[in-house]
Amino acid sequence: MKNKWTRGDEAIRSFVGTWFQIIKEDVDICFPAI
Numbered sequence: 001m002k003n004k005w006t007r008g009d010e011a012i013r014s015f016v017g018t019w020f021q022i023i024k025e026d027v028d029i030c031f032p033a034i
Helices: 002-030
Strands: none
Touching: none
């Protein structure tokens, strides 16, 4: 059970990290001065 949760956490972290990267890139394109 613990291994399942750990793997789920890693997947969520990876998913969230990817989203943050995409959002950050979009912000950089919209607001190059910042």
